[in-house]
Amino acid sequence: MFGDLKRFDSQQYQPDWFQQLFDSLFPDTGAADIRSVPRGSFPLINVGRTDDAVHVYVFGAGLTADDLDISIQDNVLTLKGKRDVSDDEASEGKSRSHFRRERTRGAFSRAIALPDGLDPDRAEARFSDGVFRIHLPKRAELKPRRVEIQAA
Amino acid sequence: MNDVVKQDSTRDVSTESRQASALWPAVDIYEENNALYVVADLPGVPRDGLQVEVNDNVLSIEGEINLDMPEGMTAIYAEVRGQRFARRFTLSHEIDSEAIEARLDNGVLNVRLPKKETHRPRRIEIQAA
Numbered sequence: 649m650f651g652d653l654k655r656f657d658s659q660q661y662q663p664d665w666f667q668q669l670f671d672s673l674f675p676d677t678g679a680a681d682i683r684s685v686p687r688g689s690f691p692l693i694n695v696g697r698t699d700d701a702v703h704v705y706v707f708g709a710g711l712t713a714d715d716l717d718i719s720i721q722d723n724v725l726t727l728k729g730k731r732d733v734s735d736d737e738a739s740e741g742k743s744r745s746h747f748r749r750e751r752t753r754g755a756f757s758r759a760i761a762l763p764d765g766l767d768p769d770r771a772e773a774r775f776s777d778g779v780f781r782i783h784l785p786k787r788a789e790l791k792p793r794r795v796e797i798q799a800a
Numbered sequence: 801m802n803d804v805v806k807q808d809s810t811r812d813v814s815t816e817s818r819q820a821s822a823l824w825p826a827v828d829i830y831e832e833n834n835a836l837y838v839v840a841d842l843p844g845v846p847r848d849g850l851q852v853e854v855n856d857n858v859l860s861i862e863g864e865i866n867l868d869m870p871e872g873m874t875a876i877y878a879e880v881r882g883q884r885f886a887r888r889f890t891l892s893h894e895i896d897s898e899a900i901e902a903r904l905d906n907g908v909l910n911v912r913l914p915k916k917e918t919h920r921p922r923r924i925e926i927q928a929a
Contacts, residue, residue: 691843695877698870705867707880709841709907733828733839743832750826751841760877778843778907779867 690752691727691780693760700791702766702784709778716780720768723761725782730755822886825861825909829889834920836895836913842885843907850904852911854897860888861909894919 691708706727708716716729733753766784773782828839838859842850845863853860863885891897896916903910 689879692879693877694875694880696869696873696875698873701870702876703870703873705844705880707843707907709843710905712906745831747829747831749828751828751839752826763876776868777846777866778841781868 689758690731690756691758693727693758695760697763700786702763702786704760704762704782704784706780706782707778708775708780711775711778711780713775716775718773718780718782720762720771720784723764723766724759725762726757726759728755728757821882822862822884823880823882825863825885825887827887834915836915838889838909838911838913840885840887840909840911841907842904842909844880845885845904845907845909847904850909852900852902852909854891854900857891857893857895857897858888859891859900859911859913860886861911862886863909 691706691711693707694705696703696705704725706716708729708731710731710733711729715731716727719726719728731753733751762784765787767787768784770785771782773780775781825840825842827841828837830837838861840861842861842863844865844867846866849864849866851860851862853862865880865883865885891913894915895913899914901912
């Protein structure tokens, strides 16, 4: 039931020239994991399940409830938003030199296919410490059911 | 100036195995107003799970991820595979380690590392002859 979980990115990932050169010089002997994410994807996603629900954890440090747009359509969960690195601009009249800029900035969009049998109308999301937790209950008819054994 | 942001390579053996399993947080580092700023993404790390230390001119940032997980949950897909973040940076001697400040907001850590008074640029007034 959950084997069909896949993800796809709307943004085309284009390796830079150095990576292409590096890959041609040192071809990867083993095949990459089909679900492996290009370095630097944002936000990172973990998915877990319990008997009655699927939980999606979105690791979006620095995002607040207003910055992330979560939508579900046809079992595809789409996460859209924008991360403003507000301190990006040097304050007036001050010079700023950057040594590292690794953090994702600007708009992002990610989509992930969810397992069948979820009830999007009862989905809930909350966030704390930069992690959004989306709770997607399974439809009642798909929950595991205990079968009572009757005495003959 | 460049050695301020040089990655620390002075891991000792005892910390090596712990560091191997740790995640590497993305950071921005910049300099402004006579201070260096380190901004690190530590999603899922609460205030009491965070450790920022300066020891022997090494700034170390460590955070334990604490997620609210329901009982009996099994992972079906994971991009974050780890429980903790860790990263270290060597500081240069011009940083005033007594005056370092840190702030954690929604999983983003801001560390301000001011330079010592003696290392700030000084404007020299030109007197009329």
